[in-house]
Amino acid sequence: MRHLGLALLLASACTGSISSGSGGGGGDDTPPPPSNKVAVTVADGATPQANVRVLFQAADGSVVTAMTDATGIASTDMPAGGNVTVIRTYPVAVPPAVQKYPEVLTYVGVKPGDELHLGHEIDDTSDASAINVKVSFICPIGSAASAPLGTLIKMWLARTLSPCLNWSGFLA
Numbered sequence: 001m002r003h004l005g006l007a008l009l010l011a012s013a014c015t016g017s018i019s020s021g022s023g024g025g026g027g028d029d030t031p032p033p034p035s036n037k038v039a040v041t042v043a044d045g046a047t048p049q050a051n052v053r054v055l056f057q058a059a060d061g062s063v064v065t066a067m068t069d070a071t072g073i074a075s076t077d078m079p080a081g082g083n084v085t086v087i088r089t090y091p092v093a094v095p096p097a098v099q100k101y102p103e104v105l106t107y108v109g110v111k112p113g114d115e116l117h118l119g120h121e122i123d124d125t126s127d128a129s130a131i132n133v134k135v136s137f138i139c140p141i142g143s144a145a146s147a148p149l150g151t152l153i154k155m156w157l158a159r160t161l162s163p164c165l166n167w168s169g170f171l172a
Helices: 002-013 149-161
Strands: 037-044 053-058 063-067 073-077 082-088 103-110 115-118 134-138 144-148
Touching (some): 037 082, 063 073, 103 115
Antiparallel strands (some): 082 103, 134 144
16 A cells, blocks of 8 residues: 555656647746846955946947956846956055056947956955964863963963963963
8 A cells, every 4th residue: 555655645746748849738848038237256266346336338439337246246138248348456555555546348249148247366455454363272280271372372382381381471
């Protein structure tokens, strides 16, 4: 009886047609129409760059101005293709950082469906930030310690020179 239930379940799951030609019961086999969109993605390293100005000039001469969004993407419909210009500006650098100058990049002869990707290999426009590392460990003699990395280095040196005897002078 159990086998009959399984056979009925499988038979009911296999109704319909999965053919890809004419002659039977399925969905539409025509592919979707090609996209008329042209998209530009601006990213430095893995960091998307928002608010970069992009000019889309269609083949008929009309111009659409856009800004990249939070994901670094700007797009518009260009059914006949055209040109795309990306204008990147940078904030004034604070010494010792090196000033970056504006960049104007133009792509000529883009076609509907094109996806343009541009940017620098790494994101060097973000401020560096401090990284605090805290490491916990157990001394072989049995005393536990948890301290910032600089203190742990001092502890390791003390342990190497005199195994876990008196760390109080190094923790001060």
